[in-house]
Amino acid sequence: MNTLSFGLLSLISHSPLSGYDLMLKIQPFWPAKHSQIYPLLATLEKNHQVTYELVSQSDKPDKKVYSITSKGIESLRNWLTEPASDPVMRDELMLKAYCISLVDPATSRKLFNARLEHYRNKISRFEDRISQIRAASGLQENGFPPHNSPNFGAFILLHKALMSSRTNIQWCEWVLSAIPPEEI
Amino acid sequence: MNTLSFGLLSLISHSPLSGYDLMLKIQPFWPAKHSQIYPLLATLEKNHQVTYELVSQSDKPDKKVYSITSKGIESLRNWLTEPASDPVMRDELMLKAYCISLVDPATSRKLFNARLEHYRNKISRFEDRISQIRAASGLQENGFPPHNSPNFGAFILLHKALMSSRTNIQWCEWVLSAIPPEEI
DNA sequence: TGCTTTTATGTATTTATTTACATATTTCAA
């Protein structure tokens, strides 16, 4: 069973989800296309880690909603006792940054401004969802959901995403401050 | 030509490097095994983006040292004008964090303490290398290498790595502060 | 009515990446 399979199990452990919903929801943590997800769900079902229910929808196409089994929960508990492998980050901008001195300041600025936009767009979504969890859990300023609450995981992940985005924005702005302004 | 090929070109554009050196050097930006790198270098050479020189060593095995050609530089300049694709981050700890409420605080702590160690180990190496560049370029406190200097790229990348590591450490410590202490 | 988008699920093919297999030299430690 590969990491993505455990990731799907992890999401399903919170609440039943369709393959399509899983595909959308797992993107921030472990990007994957639906073509990778559907076959893994079929395998998880074959191994009795999950079950699914066909749900007819009148407004949208029908779907399969997957739920975790007790065997699936057991798999997750076991997986959690093993150390997490190192994170893998692949960012084309890093490779471009290394040889950025080959091009003019205008070309350079474009790259970092685009990335700045990328992170700014993400940040507002994270802030909204943190507020939602705070409200739903009745938390004050610096409060956490309890460690044994399912909200704990989502809460700390949103904070990580928010902190990382803010740091990346700071970095982009710092880099842009060192690129000479375009002359007119 | 894929992203890794451009990454190799980008590193070679600073100074000639062997396949083995490239493999070691590219890890922080675009992890890759030597088995992926050697065939790409052969293709780059076939397309006249790089040339290599056989270098005999008395203390170590002989090696092929690759240098960039003017055609290679042209490829890089062209590539730099295209927008950088979105960064891809895959972190098993994020998937584990999402269902962390399934396990006891002790198991939970182990995961985050291990990750804390991971980032602390990285941070000291980055600080050392930033000092090296500062000294070599004769820079003061808040100074940058000039935008058209090859050092500019390495300098901003090291700062990004340092800033990200610090943020990740803060996040791990913040999470650990919310996990109940182990009872004895 | 025909066109696009979103939701929904799947398979086939190609590309990217990892792991394993293979070889060779030097240094260092048990």
Added chain:
DNA sequence: TTGAAATATGTAAATAAATACATAAAAGCA
């Protein structure tokens, strides 16, 4: 002196991931 580790280069096989192919229902628009 045998074995491990680092340096060095390569290929083969397996797995992971992306792209493309395929179908379909509903909604909204022109």
